[in-house]
Amino acid sequence: MSDTPPTPTPAPIPAAAAASGPAAEAPAPAGTSIAPPAVRRRLMTEPDLGAGNFLQHALESNPHRSVPFVYDHRADHRGRVVLRGHSLEDLAAMRDRYAAWYHANGVRPGEPVGIVVAEGLEPLIHFLALTALGAIPAMVNDAMRPDIMVRYLNHVGVAGIVADDTTRLQLAYRGDPRNRPRFIALASEVRAHDAGRSALPGAYPHRHAPDDIVALIHSSGTTGVPKSTTLGHRSFWDGKQPRMVRFPAEPYDRLMSLMPHTHAGGLSYFLTAVLLGLPTVIMSDWRRAVVEPVMEAFQPTMVASFPRTFVELATGELPVKGAAKVHSWFNTGDSAHYGHIRRLVQLGERPAGLIKPWLLPAGAAADQPLPGSQFVDGLGSSEMGMALFGQVFTPETPRDDRCVGRAQEAVIKAAVLDENGEEVPDGTAGLLGVITPSRTPGYWNDDRLTRSFELNGYWLTGDVARRDSEGRFYHLDRTVDVIDTLDGPVYSLPIEEVLIADCADLVLDCSVVGVPAPDGGQRPIAVVRLQAEAAGATAEEVREKAGKALAAAGLAPLAAVVIARADDDLPLGPTGKVLKRELRTRHAALLTG
Known part of the structure; x- marks a missing residue:
C-alpha cells in the first residue's frame, strides 16, 4: 500500500533456512535477490x-534472476517445516510449462x-501462465461451496476449468x-505436462494493452453470491508504483504472505515481491497451527494478511519466537480491531530507520x-485495486477506534456522500x-451491477464512513450490515x-448483526467467541459487561448475546x-420468538 513506511537501514540479520526445523535458523543464501535501487x-x-x-519485467x-526468493512450504515425515525456494527463472520455467x-x-x-486449486503458490503460477497467453484467469477460492462455485463459473462463461478435484464439477456439469x-x-495434469x-x-509472452482484463476475482460472498470483479492490466498496477522505493526491501527483509492468493490482496503482494525480488513465503493455510511453525522457520520481518490470521495470532500466548524479527504487520481488506492490534505490536522490533523522527518515543536513540x-x-477491496486508506499503529499510538487514516496518494479524491452523491x-x-485510477473496470458480464456502484463520478466502496475535520476517515460498517433501529x-x-x-477478559472475537425486534425495526445482537479462560461465562454475563462498556462509549446496547x-x-x-x-x-427469531 502506498502509505508503507520508508525503507529501514539497520545491520542485516540472518535469513531462515530453506529447509529447517520450526525454530531453526541458518546462514543467509549466497547473494541477494533484491532488485537494485536503480532497477x-x-x-x-x-x-x-x-x-x-x-x-x-x-x-x-x-x-x-537466478537467486531463489519465493518459497512454498510443507511438513516432512517428522512434522518439520520444509521451505523450498524458487528464483525468477524458476517461476518463468513453471509459467511456460503451464502455458504450453x-x-x-x-x-x-x-x-x-x-x-x-488450493491456496499457495500454485494458483499464482496458473495466473502467470494464462496472462502470458493473454487469457483471463478466473481465480476461485477452493473453499467456495460447490453449488455456488458452478453458478459463479457459469456466470463467467469459462472456456475451461483446472481444479485439484474435478469430481464434483464433472457431476455438476453432467446435469447441465x-x-x-x-x-x-x-491440476496435476498441468503440473506433469512435458513442455x-x-x-x-x-507472440509470447502476450503484449497487453493498458485496458486489457487480466483476471477475474470473486468477492468474499459475505453479502450473497460472489461478484466477479475485473482487474485491468494497468489499473491494478496504478497506485502500487511507490512500493518500488518505499516498501521495506533490504537484504534482511523477509515477507510472509498469508493472503488468499486467489484474491486481489494475495496477487498484489506477490506482484510486489516479484518486482522487488523480496524473499517471500507464500502460505497455503492461514490457521495458526500451520502459520506459527513456518514463522519460526522463516523468521519474517513483515507479515501480510487479512484480519482472520491476526485474530488467531493475537489470541492466547503470543507467537514470540516466530515474530521475533517482525517490524511490520500489513492488513488489508476489512480494517482490523484495536483489541487485536494492540497485542501484536508488542512483538518484534522496529529498525530506527523505519520510524519517522518525530514519532520516536521520548529518549529513544535514532540509531x-x-x-x-x-x-x-x-481498508481496501478488489474493486478499489489496493488498500486506499491506511493507518499506522505502534505501541505508542493512542487508541482511535475505527480510524482507517487518510486517503492514500493513489486516490484523486475520497469523500463521504449522501444518496445523491x-x-x-x-x-x-x-x-x-x-x-482513483486503481479502481476496477467493473464487474464481468454485469454492466448494471457496475453502474450501481458508480455515483456522481465516484466509485462506491460499499462502506459507511465518516470523516473528521483533519481528513481522517472512520470505517463504521458495510452498507448491507447497518442495523436499522x-x-x-x-x-x-x-x-x-x-x-x-474493553471486554477482552471474556470476548475473543465477535460479530454484531441486526435482527427483527418485537416492536418493529431491528436491534443489535452479538455472536461472540469466548476466551479460553472464560469458557464458562454465560451470555447474560457477557451482555451485562458489554452494556457498561458500550454505555461508556456512547453506543447502543445489545439486545442479546449468543455464545x-x-x-x-x-x-x-x-x-x-x-x-x-x-x-x-x-437468529432472525431470537427476539421475536
Missing part, C-alpha cells in the same frame, strides 16, 4: 508494466479459464451439458532498534466514495471494537470473513 526506480515509470506482465531487469499445456488445449487470448466448458482438467511436446504461440512493531491497517459535512456518516441507524463495527477491546461454542456458530466465507447475512438468517 526499482526504473520500474516505477516503466510505461508497459502492469498486472499482466510483471514477471517478464522482473526477469528482464533484476540481475539476481493451456495453449495445446486451445486456450486463446481473451478467454476466461476457471482456476480452482449446455453450460459445460470445453475442458475440465486436473517439449507442445509449442508456445509465436537503535525499538522494541515492538508497527501495524499498517488498510453530494458530500456530507465532516462528522456525518454516509457512503464512502473514491475517485426505530431510533435510527446503528453501526456494527464500533460495537465490535468495544466488545473486543459461539463451535466453529460453525461464527460461519466464515471462502476468504475468511464472517458471513453476517447467514447470522441474520439464523
Whole structure:
C-alpha cells in the first residue's frame, strides 16, 4: 500500500533456512535477490508494466534472476517445516510449462479459464501462465461451496476449468451439458505436462494493452453470491508504483504472505515481491497451527494478511519466537480491531530507520532498534485495486477506534456522500466514495451491477464512513450490515471494537448483526467467541459487561448475546470473513420468538 513506511537501514540479520526445523535458523543464501535501487526506480515509470506482465519485467531487469526468493512450504515425515525456494527463472520455467499445456488445449487470448486449486503458490503460477497467453484467469477460492462455485463459473462463461478435484464439477456439469466448458482438467495434469511436446504461440509472452482484463476475482460472498470483479492490466498496477522505493526491501527483509492468493490482496503482494525480488513465503493455510511453525522457520520481518490470521495470532500466548524479527504487520481488506492490534505490536522490533523522527518515543536513540512493531491497517477491496486508506499503529499510538487514516496518494479524491452523491459535512456518516485510477473496470458480464456502484463520478466502496475535520476517515460498517433501529441507524463495527477491546477478559472475537425486534425495526445482537479462560461465562454475563462498556462509549446496547461454542456458530466465507447475512438468517427469531 502506498502509505508503507520508508525503507529501514539497520545491520542485516540472518535469513531462515530453506529447509529447517520450526525454530531453526541458518546462514543467509549466497547473494541477494533484491532488485537494485536503480532497477526499482526504473520500474516505477516503466510505461508497459502492469498486472499482466510483471514477471517478464522482473526477469528482464533484476540481475539476481537466478537467486531463489519465493518459497512454498510443507511438513516432512517428522512434522518439520520444509521451505523450498524458487528464483525468477524458476517461476518463468513453471509459467511456460503451464502455458504450453493451456495453449495445446486451445486456450486463446481473451478467454476466461476457471482456476480452482488450493491456496499457495500454485494458483499464482496458473495466473502467470494464462496472462502470458493473454487469457483471463478466473481465480476461485477452493473453499467456495460447490453449488455456488458452478453458478459463479457459469456466470463467467469459462472456456475451461483446472481444479485439484474435478469430481464434483464433472457431476455438476453432467446435469447441465449446455453450460459445460470445453475442458475440465486436473491440476496435476498441468503440473506433469512435458513442455517439449507442445509449442508456445509465436507472440509470447502476450503484449497487453493498458485496458486489457487480466483476471477475474470473486468477492468474499459475505453479502450473497460472489461478484466477479475485473482487474485491468494497468489499473491494478496504478497506485502500487511507490512500493518500488518505499516498501521495506533490504537484504534482511523477509515477507510472509498469508493472503488468499486467489484474491486481489494475495496477487498484489506477490506482484510486489516479484518486482522487488523480496524473499517471500507464500502460505497455503492461514490457521495458526500451520502459520506459527513456518514463522519460526522463516523468521519474517513483515507479515501480510487479512484480519482472520491476526485474530488467531493475537489470541492466547503470543507467537514470540516466530515474530521475533517482525517490524511490520500489513492488513488489508476489512480494517482490523484495536483489541487485536494492540497485542501484536508488542512483538518484534522496529529498525530506527523505519520510524519517522518525530514519532520516536521520548529518549529513544535514532540509531537503535525499538522494541515492538508497527501495524499498517488498510481498508481496501478488489474493486478499489489496493488498500486506499491506511493507518499506522505502534505501541505508542493512542487508541482511535475505527480510524482507517487518510486517503492514500493513489486516490484523486475520497469523500463521504449522501444518496445523491453530494458530500456530507465532516462528522456525518454516509457512503464512502473514491475517485482513483486503481479502481476496477467493473464487474464481468454485469454492466448494471457496475453502474450501481458508480455515483456522481465516484466509485462506491460499499462502506459507511465518516470523516473528521483533519481528513481522517472512520470505517463504521458495510452498507448491507447497518442495523436499522426505530431510533435510527446503528453501526456494527464500533460495537465490535468495544466488545473486543474493553471486554477482552471474556470476548475473543465477535460479530454484531441486526435482527427483527418485537416492536418493529431491528436491534443489535452479538455472536461472540469466548476466551479460553472464560469458557464458562454465560451470555447474560457477557451482555451485562458489554452494556457498561458500550454505555461508556456512547453506543447502543445489545439486545442479546449468543455464545459461539463451535466453529460453525461464527460461519466464515471462502476468504475468511464472517458471513453476517447467514447470522441474520439464523437468529432472525431470537427476539421475536
